[in-house]
Amino acid sequence: MQRRDFLKALGAGAMLASGLSIKSVFANAAPHVVIVGGGVGGATAAKYLKLADPNIRVTVIEKNPVYLRPYGSSEVLNDHIGMDDLEVRYDRLRDRYGIEFLFDMVTGVDPHRRTVRTAGGATLGYDRMIVSPGIQLLYERIEGYSASVAESRIPSAWIPGTQTRLLRDQLHAMRPGGTFVIVAPPNPYRCPPGPYERGALMAEWFKVHNPTAKVIILDAKDSFVPGPSMLLGWNRLYGYNVPERFQEGMPTEGEWPMKIHDAPGMLDWVAGRDGGRVLSVDPASLSVETEAGRFKADVLNIVPPMVAGRVAFELDLVDGRGYCPIDRRTHESTRHPGIHVIGDACVADAMPKSGFSANTQAKVAARAVVDLLAGRDTQAPLWENTCYALAGTEYGLYVADIFRLVDGRITRMEGPRFLPLDASRAQIRIGALYQQNWMRTFTEDCFA
């Protein structure tokens, strides 16, 4: 090649790099990134690694060939969607981005040799690894409860699957005037608004299909996110009386005021301070012993305490509280270098354990991994999260946050977060629309 042609080619390359696509620094020796878990976090990380540089070899090891998305899975219970609608396939990630998939269960890692082992007997080498295994449920922490009880009689349905269908069928077959009891988990847990949204969606469904039914949410906590806006929705839709300590800022006149109902409505929330903490359950009689006494259920749904997915323990990534400590700037484990942890399994300070969080953490981690592999300085991350929630199928709420790194911690930036309590009917309706559209576009961002 003539020197002048070479310079021209170089110029074109530089233009390409600045304009259209990033010039790969890995043209000769493609690094290999192994991702454990193809849920929200893992899938997003795989895709964004490939978007950043298609020359990086990316392998996702995932135990199920079809992912069942947890986000939005309570909408199966009220037949808003079917079980099929939870299914997400990996074809697009494989075909469009060249991501490799190994459907197998990760069982161990050798962090010094940088190899990972699977139940199927495979051993894969990696340059860096990203782990996003989600959560495991600690059924046995509640006296009387166990995995087998959850599969057969008292579903938790917090990791979607057979328990989700079981709970749906139980709710639909509940006797007229029966009581649906939800036991909410202690902090920290996956999807903060989830148990309260589930109660609301079922109250709405019962209003039509079983109008004398009751929904009771038992809780060890005294508050939850997005507390007041959800409680106001319950007040408006299900005759729930908002405790005085939450009433501040709620509209008392105008288009859609908060009301004091003479008779209690069909939905109730028993907070920790009111004795909502669960002491034990009796599967035979479907009753729950709490500090406030015994509650007899017709359908019982328990969301037990949870910790990082089992593989995080097997890979020695967890601390004493059951989640994975990380260097927040890169999501790299503080216990084993070369392994990054994202999603529900990591310690993320002010960030809630949500799909949205897992998705932005994946983007932060992917960028850090690319920089580290290229020997570049890592950049200061920025995270965001929006939890959309429904108080009814046409009653949407949200809490939206931006987070920065402050003194080594993921810290929430101050600013307006919630749909205001004086939001108009139209804004609330639009909120529900946003929630539905988010479900679709979010799945695309992660998996397509």
Place this chain on the structure above:
Amino acid sequence: MSKHLLLFLLLFVLGGQALAGQGEAPAETWTPVRLHAALAAMPEGDAERGARLHDALFCASCHGERGESLSRHWPALSGQRAPYTYKMLLDYRDGLRHEDARAEMMVVLARMMSEQDMADVAAFYAAQPLPGSAPLKKGHPVNDLVRRGDPQRLITPCASCHGVEGQGGRNETPSLAGQRPEYLVRTLKAFRDNTRHNDVHQGMAQFAWDLSDEEIRALAEYYAR
């Protein structure tokens, strides 16, 4: 029921709200007489009230603070002719416009608006500057199509209805100048592929039927900002 409408319903029965065509008689399509009457009955718009509605109904979060459009996903509305915006809102409300999944947002919103609200929001957009202009572009591959049309395919010149600089024509004929090219491509394809039919007697669709993908891209680029 068209295949697309079916698909649309499948996607969005989720919304819980009965959508156009679902359990109700499909809205009557436009005739020149009906459209004339509807536009004659359009309330006088109050742009200031429109600005407040634009805020309260979250229009800005997709279309931009003054309708300038924030991304390729949503069209620019600033400077749009008020009768056009008004007619589109009627069409969303009545189920005449639902060419793709994006339309559902507008269907739900339009159903929450009175005709006065629609006229006010339309007046607000009309009071904003157009995002661009599309003057004569000699030598551009579709300059002839825009200026002279194609008699062979019975395509009248775009400029004869949409204005010499794409600024819009009479009544409900929209401005195109400065529009997002992605939106123009989607729209022309929707007309061409018969997924959008809120025009009077296929007044727009008939010119799109014979367009190639290439021409559609070039036209969008011609008018884009």
